[in-house]
Amino acid sequence: MSNSSKAVVSFIVGAAVGVAVGYFLNSDKKDELVEKLRYQSDKLKDRFKKRKEQFEDAIENELA
Template sequence: MSRSSKAVVSFIVGAAVGVAVGYFLNSDKKDELVEKMKYQADKLKDKWKKKRDHFEDALENELA
């Protein structure tokens, strides 16, 4: 794929993403989307916290 066709594809994908984001931010589903994103972020944060705690415990046991 040539350099110019990569640029065109990148532009089209970027424009499509921009249109999709604009649509959701201006729709009635914006609040629902934001809540889903917050929920998923909280789940991910809890998952990483558990992994960190597990790692810290394992490290303490290894060093003791």
């Protein structure tokens, strides 16, 4: 794939993402979408926190 065709594909993908974001930010479902994203990010944050604690415990047990 040449550089110009990569640029065209990148532009099209970027434009599509921009349109989708604009649509959701201007729609009535914006608050619902934001709430879902907040919930999912909180779940992900909790999972990472648990993994971090497990990793720290495993390292602590190996060093003891």
